[in-house]
Amino acid sequence: xxxxxxxxxxxxxxxxxxxxxxxxxxxxxxxxxxxxxxxxxxxxxxxxxxxxxxxxxxxxxxxxxxxxxxxxxxxxxxxxxxxxxxxxxxxxxxxxxxxxxxxxxxxxxxxxxxxxxxxxxxxxxxxxxxxxxxxxxxxxxxxxxxxxxxxxxxxxxxxxxxxxxxxxxxxxxxxxxxxxxxxxxxxxxxxxxxxxxxxxxxxxxxxxxxxxxxxxxxxxxxxxxxxxxxxxxxxxxxxxxxxxxxxxxxxxxxxxxxxxxxxxxxxxxxxxxxxxxxxxxxxxxxxxxxxxxxxxxxxxxxxxxxxxxxxxxxxxxxxxxxxxxxxxxxxxxxxxxxxxxxxxxxxxxxxxxxxxxxxxxxxxxxxxxxxxxxxxxxxxxxxxxxxxxxxxxxxxxxxxxxxxxxxxxxxxxxxxxxxxxxxxxxxxxxxxxxxxxxxxxxxxxxxxxxxxxxxxxxxxxxxxxxxxxxxxxxxxxxxxxxxxxxxxxxxxxxxxxxxxxxxxxxxx
Numbered sequence: 001x002x003x004x005x006x007x008x009x010x011x012x013x014x015x016x017x018x019x020x021x022x023x024x025x026x027x028x029x030x031x032x033x034x035x036x037x038x039x040x041x042x043x044x045x046x047x048x049x050x051x052x053x054x055x056x057x058x059x060x061x062x063x064x065x066x067x068x069x070x071x072x073x074x075x076x077x078x079x080x081x082x083x084x085x086x087x088x089x090x091x092x093x094x095x096x097x098x099x100x101x102x103x104x105x106x107x108x109x110x111x112x113x114x115x116x117x118x119x120x121x122x123x124x125x126x127x128x129x130x131x132x133x134x135x136x137x138x139x140x141x142x143x144x145x146x147x148x149x150x151x152x153x154x155x156x157x158x159x160x161x162x163x164x165x166x167x168x169x170x171x172x173x174x175x176x177x178x179x180x181x182x183x184x185x186x187x188x189x190x191x192x193x194x195x196x197x198x199x200x201x202x203x204x205x206x207x208x209x210x211x212x213x214x215x216x217x218x219x220x221x222x223x224x225x226x227x228x229x230x231x232x233x234x235x236x237x238x239x240x241x242x243x244x245x246x247x248x249x250x251x252x253x254x255x256x257x258x259x260x261x262x263x264x265x266x267x268x269x270x271x272x273x274x275x276x277x278x279x280x281x282x283x284x285x286x287x288x289x290x291x292x293x294x295x296x297x298x299x300x301x302x303x304x305x306x307x308x309x310x311x312x313x314x315x316x317x318x319x320x321x322x323x324x325x326x327x328x329x330x331x332x333x334x335x336x337x338x339x340x341x342x343x344x345x346x347x348x349x350x351x352x353x354x355x356x357x358x359x360x361x362x363x364x365x366x367x368x369x370x371x372x373x374x375x376x377x378x379x380x381x382x383x384x385x386x387x388x389x390x391x392x393x394x395x396x397x398x399x400x401x402x403x404x405x406x407x408x409x410x411x412x413x414x415x416x417x418x419x420x421x422x423x424x425x426x427x428x429x430x431x432x433x434x435x436x437x438x439x440x441x442x443x444x445x446x447x448x449x450x451x452x453x454x455x456x457x458x459x460x461x462x463x464x465x466x467x468x469x470x471x472x473x474x475x476x477x478x479x480x481x482x483x484x485x486x487x488x489x490x491x492x493x494x495x496x497x498x499x500x501x502x503x504x505x506x507x508x
Contacts, residue, residue: 011048018042019062026069036066036089043093047100055097063090169249169268173202175261177218189249189270192242207240221253222262239268247272301338309335356482358505359400361428361435362389368407372415380421387428394428395505396435402478409471410439410498417443417496434484435504440497446490454488 019042026035039062046054066086073082163170163181169189172181178201182194190197190205197204203211214237237251249268256263309332316328366389369376376383387394396403414424422442429436446454455476479486483503490496 008050011045015042015045015058018045019058019065023065023069026065027072036086037092039066039089039093040096043096043100047103052101055100059094059097062093066090169270170265171202171205171268172263172265173218174263175222177202177215177264180263181265186268189247189268190239190241205240207238207246210238218253218264222255222264236271237268239270248275305335305338309339356397356399358395359398359403360389360393361396361398361403361437361502362387362393364400364403365407365426365428365437368404368411371408372411375415376424379415379418381415381418381424382422383424383426385426387426394430394435396482396502397505398482398502402482406475406478406500407437407439409475413471414439414441414443414496417441417445422495430504431501433504434501437500437502438497439500440495442495445492445494445496446488447492448490451488451490455486 019039022035022038022042025038029035043055043058043062046058066089070082070086164184166183166185169186170181170183171179171186174180178199179197180199182192182197184194186197187194192205203214206214235250235252236248239247239249241247248271250271251266251268253264253266256265312328312331312335316325316332319325319328365385365387369383411424418424418441425438425440427438455472457473476486479500479502485501487499488496489499
């Protein structure tokens with residue numbers, strides 16, 4: 001009854017009086033006069049009505065009156081003109097009614113959009129208490145905006161600014177799961193402009209193996225408002241960037257109905273960096289635990305090993321029996337092997353800070369190769385080197401002892417990988433403010449699935465009893481402590497390449 005207030009009574013009363021007056025005038029005038037066109041006057045007044053369908057209702061009534069009067073008047077010579085005039089008047093009237101309906105629909109849409117925007121702003125202020133409610137109100141305003149065929153208004157601009165400035169990606173899909181909203185954060189996250197994304201199926205940004213589950217996930221949410229979240233851990237989904245890179249993202253989903261259609265909005269936050277940091281923290285904790293264990297083992301085992309080694313060497317000097325000497329030599333060799341392992345454990349556990357200074361990296365490498373010269377010759381390995389030690393030496397800012405340990409470990413690994421001979425290539429070059437050293441062998445290589453794990457403590461691809469799994473861990477840690485990096489490439493059956501980058505000495 002609110003429509004029929006005082007203003008409404010005056011409006012509808014005026015419409016009735018005007019319509020009745022035009023009807024009476026039409027009845028009293030000759031049949032050839034185009035009196036039907038006068039119905040346009042009260043039709044225009046219906047634009048002031050709060051009910052959007054009033055222009056249609058009036059046109060229906062006026063059309064009936066136009067043709068009713070024609071049959072009530074006596075036929076005459078001007079009847080053909082009367083029919084033509086009334087047809088033209090009726091068409092003009094319906095055309096104006098269509099225009100009025102369009103403008104009333106636009107006016108109503110603007111009002112709804114302004115109301116939705118106010119609700120969204122209010123919900124955002126209360127986001128701490130109810131984040132889901134704020135998102136629904138805000139995105140309801142967005143869907144109301146996109147459902148209107150019109151130019152951007154000030155309200156739209158403010159609302160669009162809120163969405164585009166959001167730090168989280170906001171993606172809205174319709175009930176066909178095609179994208180209708182893709183904000184700036186979503187463009188950055190998926191590396192795809194909104195112009196390309198809108199209208200595309202959301203599955204474009206989901207890894208192939210998750211697409212079917214995601215489709216069911218959204219349908220389930222649409223039916224019940226809840227979901228079992230089959231895509232990974234609760235609250236986390238896998239996304240697919242335009243370049244094919246997969247990444248994890250925290251996601252929250254909400255739905256809203258607009259004009260009888262359902263829309264689903266997902267707010268996403270890329271957590272790949274956070275997961276990487278968490279992985280590093282877990283690795284650091286693991287290394288700390290392993291370090292404590294290694295230090296304890298080295299201390300407990302090192303002392304008795306030194307006693308055994310000393311006694312064995314003493315007995316070797318006193319005995320002349322060849323069989324006894326051979327047995328003692330075996331004991332000595334195995335004790336030395338155990339001692340070497342203990343030294344690696346201590347190096348890994350103590351993390352003793354080095355004493356970096358300008359070091360000629362070529363001389364370090366030559367010293368390491370000289371230590372291994374006999375083994376290199378016995379294995380039938382050819383060394384190919386590309387670096388200088390005298391005329392144009394390359395210096396790094398590093399601890400010389402630790403650098404010796406780094407390259408000795410890498411060279412020994414290369415020798416183990418080429419038991420039947422091969423090629424060991426070594427190169428050193430200055431690259432801007434850093435020095436790049438490359439050690440490549442033509443050995444048996446490392447399986448692809450093992451490459452991400454080779455720097456982990458106690459991981460080894462060697463047979464049982466032939467490696468501790470600490471050599472590359474020590475190398476990795478020492479290089480990182482010097483502010484450098486180490487990378488590995490390998491192909492089974494063709495060889496392995498380690499690339500080390502270290503800071504160059506400032507004096508060079």
